[in-house]
Every structure is written in structure tokens, then in C-alpha cells.
Amino acid sequence: MIFTDSLELLSFHWVAYTIYSAMIISVVAWFGYNLIRKDAKSVVRIPFYWYMAFLVTGGVGHHIFTYNTIPWVSQDISRHEIKPDASYDFAIAKHKWILPSQKIIVQCDEKILFNVVSKDLTYGFGLFRQDGSMVMQMQVNPGSKNDILWTFHHNGVFDLDSTEYSGPAQYNEHGENLMKIKNILEVVGCKDGGSK
Amino acid sequence: MSFTKNLMSGTNFDHTSLNALQKVTLRAVVMSFLFYGLVALEGMIMRMVEVGKIPQNPIPEMFFQPEHFFSIMTVHPIIGIFGSTYQLVFGAFMFLVPYLTKKPLYSIKLANFVWIMITLGTLLAWIAAFVWQYAPLYTLYWPLPADTEQFHIIGGIVFIVGVALIMVGTFGFIYNIYATIFARVGVHKDKTTKELLISGFGIDGMLNLFNKLIGKPPYTKEPALALPVVAIFRGTVDTFLDAVVILGAGVLVLIFLLADLGGLHLDVTAIDALLYKNFFWWGLDLVADGLVLIYVAGSWYLLATLITGQKLFMENVARAALMLELLVSWMVWSHHLLGDQGQPDMMKLISGEMVTAFELLTQGLALFITLVTLWKARPLKVTMELKYLLGGLLGFGLAVPAAIIQADMGMNRVLHNTQWIIGAHVHIALIVGLYMTLYSAVFVLWPIVTNNTELYSKKLANAHFWLHLIGGIGMGAFMGMAGLDGMLRRHLYIDGQFQTDMILAAVAGSMLLLAWVLFLYNIIMSVGLKGLIGIFLPAKDRTASYGIEPEIA
Numbered sequence: 001m002i003f004t005d006s007l008e009l010l011s012f013h014w015v016a017y018t019i020y021s022a023m024i025i026s027v028v029a030w031f032g033y034n035l036i037r038k039d040a041k042s043v044v045r046i047p048f049y050w051y052m053a054f055l056v057t058g059g060v061g062h063h064i065f066t067y068n069t070i071p072w073v074s075q076d077i078s079r080h081e082i083k084p085d086a087s088y089d090f091a092i093a094k095h096k097w098i099l100p101s102q103k104i105i106v107q108c109d110e111k112i113l114f115n116v117v118s119k120d121l122t123y124g125f126g127l128f129r130q131d132g133s134m135v136m137q138m139q140v141n142p143g144s145k146n147d148i149l150w151t152f153h154h155n156g157v158f159d160l161d162s163t164e165y166s167g168p169a170q171y172n173e174h175g176e177n178l179m180k181i182k183n184i185l186e187v188v189g190c191k192d193g194g195s196k
Numbered sequence: 197m198s199f200t201k202n203l204m205s206g207t208n209f210d211h212t213s214l215n216a217l218q219k220v221t222l223r224a225v226v227m228s229f230l231f232y233g234l235v236a237l238e239g240m241i242m243r244m245v246e247v248g249k250i251p252q253n254p255i256p257e258m259f260f261q262p263e264h265f266f267s268i269m270t271v272h273p274i275i276g277i278f279g280s281t282y283q284l285v286f287g288a289f290m291f292l293v294p295y296l297t298k299k300p301l302y303s304i305k306l307a308n309f310v311w312i313m314i315t316l317g318t319l320l321a322w323i324a325a326f327v328w329q330y331a332p333l334y335t336l337y338w339p340l341p342a343d344t345e346q347f348h349i350i351g352g353i354v355f356i357v358g359v360a361l362i363m364v365g366t367f368g369f370i371y372n373i374y375a376t377i378f379a380r381v382g383v384h385k386d387k388t389t390k391e392l393l394i395s396g397f398g399i400d401g402m403l404n405l406f407n408k409l410i411g412k413p414p415y416t417k418e419p420a421l422a423l424p425v426v427a428i429f430r431g432t433v434d435t436f437l438d439a440v441v442i443l444g445a446g447v448l449v450l451i452f453l454l455a456d457l458g459g460l461h462l463d464v465t466a467i468d469a470l471l472y473k474n475f476f477w478w479g480l481d482l483v484a485d486g487l488v489l490i491y492v493a494g495s496w497y498l499l500a501t502l503i504t505g506q507k508l509f510m511e512n513v514a515r516a517a518l519m520l521e522l523l524v525s526w527m528v529w530s531h532h533l534l535g536d537q538g539q540p541d542m543m544k545l546i547s548g549e550m551v552t553a554f555e556l557l558t559q560g561l562a563l564f565i566t567l568v569t570l571w572k573a574r575p576l577k578v579t580m581e582l583k584y585l586l587g588g589l590l591g592f593g594l595a596v597p598a599a600i601i602q603a604d605m606g607m608n609r610v611l612h613n614t615q616w617i618i619g620a621h622v623h624i625a626l627i628v629g630l631y632m633t634l635y636s637a638v639f640v641l642w643p644i645v646t647n648n649t650e651l652y653s654k655k656l657a658n659a660h661f662w663l664h665l666i667g668g669i670g671m672g673a674f675m676g677m678a679g680l681d682g683m684l685r686r687h688l689y690i691d692g693q694f695q696t697d698m699i700l701a702a703v704a705g706s707m708l709l710l711a712w713v714l715f716l717y718n719i720i721m722s723v724g725l726k727g728l729i730g731i732f733l734p735a736k737d738r739t740a741s742y743g744i745e746p747e748i749a
């Protein structure tokens with residue numbers, strides 16, 4: 001199983017965490033009910049060391065699972081050794097984006113490097129779908145290298161926004177977000193199900 | 197009894213019968229719950245703003261102004277964490293340490309100083325946001341707090357002074373706790389400082405476990421300090437380190453603001469933003485992943501033993517685990533920096549992912565020990581303290597895995613700074629996990645601290661329990677769902693982009709607010725307005741202990 005974009009990952013995550021939540025609520029409710037019953041007997045005996053092993057497996061296994069199913073993890077770690085297919089430089093100063101171009105067209109499955117420089121405050125760099133869901137994000141610190149290598153496997157038109165709070169000047173007096181750039185990036189060339 | 201009589205005089209509460217220790221505890225508790233009401237109201241305002249500008253939204257237009265909205269967001273955690281939670285925890289612990297060690301509190305004056313400093317500091321921070329709309333948020337990401345183009349210098353100075361007062365109060369609490377623990381009086385008259393230190397750090401528990409493994413008799417059969425006191429001892433180490441870091445960051449911001457006020461514009465780039473972020477998160481994370489988890493574990497152990505009247509299951513393991521939890525809490529801050537590309541990958545991997553995952557183990561262990569202790573004592577009577585304790589256990593059972601999931605390089609890329617972390621993790625951990633644990637402690641300590649004052653209404657207490665539990669989980673869940681849909685946490689949405697989730701979160705939030713109103717009403721009708729005022733009048737009985745021969749503070 002490989003998640004090709006954040007939509008697939010977050011849908012999976014939504015289902016998994018909802019099941020877990022329902023389970024833990026049920027267990028505590030069942031436990032509470034049986035605590036006050038006079039004739040309650042142990043249904044299952046949980047050996048301590050097995051419980052500990054389960055927690056360790058859960059904590060470590062989660063990272064092993066995501067490393068092997070989320071492609072941007074390994075790509076992010078080794079991004080300095082990967083030659084990008086295209087590279088785009090962004091800058092931010094006084095809550096304004098300095099864009100490489102008004103519209104960026106990206107080919108499906110190409111590795112795209114985004115370099116972002118902040119000239120004053122701490123900002124964020126995030127791409128969003130038209131329905132508001134997040135594609136990816138990173139923090140943009142002044143004085144640090146802020147680069148991310150990303151591969152798009154699905155067609156779409158994406159908006160750019162700062163994902164970190166940088167003061168109320170990010171908005172006008174009516175509360176409209178001045179750092180949101182609509183339709184900045186378009187991915188083309190993917191099949192309906194994703195990838196070329 | 198008539199409504200008016202209850203309102204004025206309560207049930208059978210007599211504030212003149214309280215000693216100095218009881219009164220100072222109740223003062224902190226009263227301030228804590230007043231600040232809780234303010235924080236709940238602020239939360240509701242922000243939630244309603246995020247619903248968007250629609251004709252049916254009753255929120256006045258001024259709250260949609262970014263300066264106003266973000267100044268509320270800035271003080272919301274200051275009031276919630278310091279004004280409310282710190283006050284309640286500090287008040288409870290300054291009662292519990294003398295109560296459990298059977299020694300007097302080191303200083304009642306210092307205990308009074310603590311709640312006054314934290315109250316004043318919280319109010320100053322609130323005033324800075326209300327009057328000058330100083331809004332760098334609690335994260336204070338450099339150089340935003342020193343950005344005098346966006347913020348008024350005086351507002352910044354007042355805010356930093358407010359936070360500094362809170363930290364000064366915190367140091368007062370720390371001193372009082374350690375001075376009480378190390379006082380060689382009463383049962384500790386013949387103990388050495390070394391013995392108390394060994395017990396405080398849980399080394400005796402570790403040695404007991406080690407000796408058992410090699411077949412030797414236990415290092416000690418009667419540890420010098422009770423387990424909940426060990427948790428308070430250990431958690432207070434993190435409280436100290438956290439206060440040093442926050443105060444350090446405050447001094448740094450203050451230097452820049454004062455220089456600006458004097459016409460000298462210091463170069464903000466002299467401070468590396470990423471390095472500062474590491475320093476600040478190391479300290480701030482000691483609250484979330486340090487003292488909260490350790491204090492909570494200790495509170496669970498205490499509550500489980502008091503509710504069941506039995507010994508804690510696996511006490512030596514619990515003692516040793518608290519030491520492990522302390523070490524873990526010092527090494528997990530990088531999970532806040534997984535979205536920072538300048539942060540070394542090794543730190544992300546080891547501190548951000550692997551050591552952070554250990555919290556699943558330490559908190560899971562505390563959960564296990566508490567549940568087994570309760571289970572072994574069944575059947576138990578249904579009491580408010582038992583119900584709240586189970587609610588608290590459930591809160592952390594939901595909130596800790598929610599954070600572990602995000603403390604991952606893959607998940608963080610699509611969840612960082614979204615409503616997921618602040619909703620499904622932070623709000624459920626605080627409102628359901630921490631507060632329900634604290635409510636359990638309030639119900640356990642209520643007869644002790646108030647000299648057996650009868651609670652006005654058990655029905656109201658039950659209504660509070662269910663509204664708080666369902667409201668807390670509901671609000672966190674809908675905020676979390678909005679986060680999965682892409683809603684950011686430190687962001688203003690005026691167009692109602694995530695309206696459905698926000699309306700549902702607001703409905704759940706209203707339940708929380710209503711729960712607080714019911715709780716406050718129940719308490720006021722129990723102690724009466726006269727009693728409430730009487731709590732703040734000087735105690736005639738200056739005893740600084742409870743349950744032992746009176747000693748003068």
C-alpha cells in the first residue's frame with residue numbers, strides 16, 4: 001500500500017482514528033460499568049509485558065508504517081541527493097509573496113523543488129486544493145534554508161497560503177487573507193487514477 | 197433552604213472554621229475557575245468567528261478584525277494554562293504535599309504570593325491584548341514578538357511583564373514545594389537530604405526493582421516519600437526548567453522592546469529564528485510533555501488509591517517510570533519542528549519521532565497501573581470522583597495517540613499547524629484529560645478542604661460531568677475533523693470555509709460553557725457569596741498543615 005497524495009492518507013487516517021476512538025470510549029465505558037457491578041469477572045487477562053510490547057510496537061511500528069507507505073518521507077530525507085526536474089524560488093517580505101511567476105505549470109510525476117526565503121518573519125509555505133484540503137506544507141524561517149521536494153501524482157489546481165501566523169498584517173481590516181494566492185500551481189499530465 | 201439563603205450563606209460552609217492552608221488552597225481554586233470561565237468564553241468567541249460572516253452569526257463585527265481576533269488567540273492559552281490550570285494545580289499541590297507528608301507547608305505567605313502573582317500576571321497579559329492588541333501568540337516565534345511595526349511597544353512590555361510575574365509566582369510555588377519536602381520535621385525528622393532526594397527521584401523504586409531481579413531484599417520497604425509526592429517532586433523539575441526558558445525568552449523580547457522605546461533599533465537578525473525556536477520549544481514542551489504528564493500520572497495514582505483505599509498496583513514500577521518520564525520530557529521537543537526544513541533530520545528522527553513515541557509507553561503505563569488498581573478493588577461505589585477519574589483517563593487515551601500520530605515526518609507534512617493538533621490533541625488532553633482528572637481531585641479534596649461542606653446539588657454535578665465530557669470530546673473531534681479537511685489553527689477564516697465543522701464544534705463548545713456555569717452555580721450555592729468572600733479574608737487559625745497536630749506557620 002502506497003499513499004499517492006494527502007487525500008488518500010488523511011482519509012485512511014480519519015477511518016483508523018475514528019475506529020480507535022470508538023474502541024477506547026467503549027473500553028472505558030465497559031470498564032466503568034464493570035467496576036461497579038458486584039458479579040463482574042475478568043473477560044480477558046492482559047499480561048503486563050504483552051501490553052508494554054504492544055505499546056512499543058505501536059509507537060515504533062507507526063513510523064515504520066508511514067516510512068514505507070508515504071512516499072514523501074524518504075524523498076524529504078534524501079532531497080539533497082536528488083536532482084529535481086524543476087525548481088522554483090519564492091520569497092516573502094512584509095507579508096507579500098515574491099513569486100517565480102504568476103502561474104506555475106507542473107508535469108505529473110516530476111520532482112519539483114520549492115525554495116522559499118523569508119526576509120523578515122517566520123511564515124509557512126502551504127499548497128491547498130480548491131476544496132481547502134492541504135497538499136503539503138513547511139515552515140519558512142528567516143535566516144534558514146526552507147526547501148521541499150515534492151512529486152505530484154494527481155492533476156489539480158492549487159492555492160498558495162502561509163501556514164504560519166506572522167501577525168495580523170497578514171489580513172486586511174475586514175479579515176481577508178492577503179497571503180492567499182489563488183490558482184498559483186497547476187499539475188497536468190496525470191491519468192484519472194493518478195500518475196502518468 | 198431558600199434560594200436566597202443558599203446564595204448568601206451556602207449549605208453548611210463556615211469559612212471561619214478553615215485554617216490558613218485550607219484558605220490559601222481555596223483562593224487559588226476560586227481564581228482558577230474564574231479564569232476558566234474567561235477562557236471558555238474566549239474560545240467560544242473565536243469558534244463563532246471561524247463559523248464565518250453569515251447573517252445568523254450573533255458575533256459582533258469587531259471580533260472579525262484580525263487585531264482583535266489574534267489578541268484573543270494570544271491570551272487564550274495564557275489564561276487557560278497559567279491563569280486557570282497552573283493555579284488549580286499549584287493550589288492543590290501546596291495542600292497535598294503537606295497533607296501527604298504530614299508536615300506543615302513551608303510558608304503560607306509564599307503560597308499567597310504565588311496565587312496573587314499568577315493572577316496579576318495573567319491579568320496584565322490579558323490587558324496587554326485587550327488594550328494594545330499585542331498579538332504575537334503564545335509561540336512568540338522570533339522576531340514576531342519584537343515586531344514594533346505590527347505591535348505597540350507598550351503592549352509588548354506589559355505582556356512580557358505579565359508573563360514574567362506568572363513565572364515569578366511559579367518560582368515561589370517551586371520553592372515552597374521543595375522547602376516543604378526537604379524540611380526535616382515530623383515523619384522526616386530522622387531522614388537525611390540524600391534519602392529524600394533518592395526517594396524524590398524514584399531511585400529507591402529502581403533499586404527495589406533491580407534488587408528483586410537479582411534476588412536481593414528490597415532497598416527500602418518504606419520509601420521516604422509517598423508516590424504522589426514523588427510525581428510532584430519530579431514534575432516540578434520540569435516546571436522549573438520551563439519557567440527559566442519562558443523567563444529567558446521574555447527577557448530577550450523585553451530587551452528589544454525597551455531598546456526600541458529608547459529609539460535604539462536592535463537588529464532582530466542577530467537572533468537565529470530556528471535556534472530560538474529550538475530553545476523556546478524545548479522549554480515550552482516541558483509543560484505539555486513534561487510536567488502535565490508527570491503531574492497527571494501522580495494524580496491518577498493518588499486518586500486511584502484514595503478512591504479504592506488500597507495500595508497502588510506495581511508501585512515500584514510506577515516510581516521508576518516517573519524518572520523515565522522526566523528524562524523523556526527533556527528530549528522530545530523536535531516533534532514541534534518536523535515542518536522546519538532547516539532542523540537536522542537526525543533530530544527530527546530521534547527526538548521528534550522515536551523519543552516522542554516513548555510517551556505512548558510512559559502514559560500507557562500510568563493508565564494501566566491506575567486501571568488495574570481500580571479493577572482489583574471492584575465493586576466500587578459510583579462517585580463523582582470515580583466518574584471524573586475515568587473521564588480523565590479516557591481524555592488522555594484519546595489525546596496522546598492523536599499527538600503520536602502527528603509526531604511523524606510523513607503525517608506532519610499534511611497535519612502541522614492544522615486544527616487536528618489543537619483540537620484532537622491539545623483541547624481533548626486539557627479539557628477532558630487534565631480537567632476531568634482535576635475535577636476528580638476537587639471532589640476528593642472538597643470535604644477535606646472545606647471541612648465537610650455539603651454540596652448543593654448532586655444532579656448539577658452530574659449534569660456538569662456529562663456536559664463537560666461530551667462537550668470536550670465533541671469540540672476536539674470536530675476541530676480535528678476540520679484539521680483533516682485542511683483548516684489551519686492560527687488562521688482567520690471569515691468566509692465560513694469550514695462552517696459545518698465549526699458550527700458543530702461551537703455547539704459542543706457551548707456545552708462546555710454551560711457545564712462551567714452549572715459548576716460555578718453549584719459551588720456558589722454550596723459555599724454562599726459570604727463564604728466566597730470569607731475565603732479571601734485572613735484565617736484566624738494559622739495552621740499550615742492538615743490532619744496533624746497544629747503547627748504555626
